[in-house]
Amino acid sequence: MGGRWKSAPLFAEELASGLPCSLPLDDEGVDFTILCDFRQRLIDAHAESLVLEPILTVSRQRGCLKAGGKQRTDSSAVLAAVRTLNSLESVGESMRAALNDLAKQDPEWLLLHVAPDWFDRSVHRFEMTRFPKQESEQQALRKQVGEDVARLLDGLEQQEMPSALGQLPSVIRLRQVFDQHYERGQTGVRWRDGPAVTNEDRIVSPYDEHARSARKRELIWLGYKIHLTETCDQDPHMPHLIVQVHTVPATTPDSMAVEPILQDLREREVAPSALFVDQGYTSATSLVEQAKRGTEMMGPLQESTSWQAQAGEGYGLYDFEVDWHQQQVRCPQGHLSQRWAPFRDRHGTDKIEVCFPPQCCQACMAREHCTTGAKGRILKLLPQEAYEALEQRRKEQDTSAFQEEYALRANVEGTISQAARRTRMRRSPYRGERKTHLHHVQIAAGINVVRIIAHLQAQTQGTLSRPERRATPFARLKEVAQV
Known part of the structure; x- marks a missing residue:
């Protein structure tokens, strides 16, 4: 230097x-x-917070940031710095990445185990290969690629092979990608008919093991998701600052981000009394758990998706009367449940299965409004606290008072827009979750500095009042027309 x-x-x-x-x-x-x-050095020491925390510390000392206020959170898609590959391209490119690392680590060992035709298939990027159009030729190519990978992995597992080669990150990823798409049998390797892992665990690029392929409505992307949490108190003496940045793989649901975000805020003593989020973050469980820890989750809950509730005339969940003490449920026609059995669903959520007698449901006059199955009506209830919190929130979220208070959340879209337009927040320049997260923390720190400077200038000029949201030209024309 x-x-x-x-x-x-x-x-x-x-x-x-x-x-x-x-x-x-x-x-x-x-x-x-x-x-x-x-x-x-920051990543190795898990010290990414050193970029953002000093700014927030000074803000706390100057009275511009405090715990127990109001905050809002929203997420945005982030593209990873890798190409999108189909399943076969993913295997072939993982093979090429492993061969490049092996050639760098121990070229002599690789020369003894490499097949001559591997150079034709793996020297260049695999997606540049001209894939055959005939189905039989495509199957032959998939089998050939699988056999190449299996031969390399078998060679790496031999006892006389240096153990360090088998622990190379690219080799480990090659094993994972191979197991995702191939299975071994008596006739050799065979392409799997379906995925062997869930989308949350499926590696889609050998160069970024944490990036995932996700879809949200019409948007499909490969990469990550960023959650930004900022203060939103309506005190003109307190600028709105980003206090927490959370980066996760794209397939992670928003509801899974609530606990780590609030836990981090509590550890840093800047947790809010109310957190404004959209319905992707809220759940009955989070309403109860976070309220016990001092934070009210302010966000609507998703409406019931059962056909009974959608029909309007059907008997939805809340048309049934639950007796928690007797552990029984009474249907709208007066029949009592027969079975009450706690269980845990595939997401790990505690629930209660309630079953009604089949003979009662089959003979019921209102059966077409309740169930269409041959068995009796089956309900799946949350525990009492969560069930009652869910019922209360669905009632209050349609009131004007709730909607007026919830309007605070909308301005977090401005923060997402500011970060997306002025920085590369939605397109990571780095590979890997840790580097991408550090990139996002640096963006948050920069935005905070810009906002603090603007706040100090407004303070000097005596214009601290918060500006109203600007109306579009057509909206202003509407006001003129109404006059």
Whole structure:
């Protein structure tokens, strides 16, 4: 690294005076690799918070940030710095990545185990291969690629092979990708008819093991999801600051982000008394659990998706009367349930299965409004606290008072827009979740600095009142027309 470091005051003084910074014209300056090394040191030490936390600490000391206020959270899609590959391309490119690392680590061992035709298939990017159009030829190619990978993995598992080669990250990912798409049998390797893992666990690129392929309505992307949490108190003396950044794989549901976000805020003593979110974050369980810890989840719940509730005339869940003490449920026609059995669903949520006698349901006059199955009506209830919280929120979320208070959440879209338009928040320049998260933390820190500067300028000019939301030209024309 060339050049000389100067203290900040001296550097600022020279800049203000117009004098040169005592550097010759041919000075090399700071080598760019020092930034990469600094980034890696932060990641290795799990010290990403050192980028954002000092700004928030000063804000707390100046009274611009406090615990127990109001905050809002929203998420956005983030594209990973890798190409989108189909299943066969993913296997072939994983093979090429492993061969490149093996050639760098131990070229002599690889030369003894490599097949001559591997050079034709794995020297160039696999997606550049011209894939055959005939189904029989496609099957032959899939089988050939699987046999190549199996042969390499078998060679790596031999006892005389150096153990370090089998633990290379690219080799480990190759095993995982191979197991996702192939299975071994008596006739050799065979392409799987269906996925062997869930979409949440499926590796889609050998160069970024944490990136996932996800879909939200019409949007499909490969990468991550960022959750930004900012303050939203309507005090003009307190700027709205981003206090928490949470980066997760794209397939992680928003509801799974609530607990780690609030836990981090509590550890840093800036947890809110109310957190405004959309219905993707809310659940009956989170309403109860977070309320016990001092945070009210302010967000609507998804309406019931059962056909009974959708029909309007059907008997929905809340048309039944639940007796928690007797552990019985009475249907709208007066029949009592026959079975009450607690269980845990595939997501790990505690629930209660309630069954009504089949003979009662089959002979019931209102059967067409309740159930169409041959068995009796089956209800799946949440525990009492969650069930009652769910019922109360669905009643109050349609009231004007709730909607007026919930309007605070809408402005978080402005923060997402600011980060997306002024930075590369939605397109990660790095590979890996940790580097992408550090990138997002740096963006949040930059936005906070911009907002603090704007707040100090407004304070100096005496214009601290919060500006109203600007109306569009057509909306202003509507106001004129109404007059």
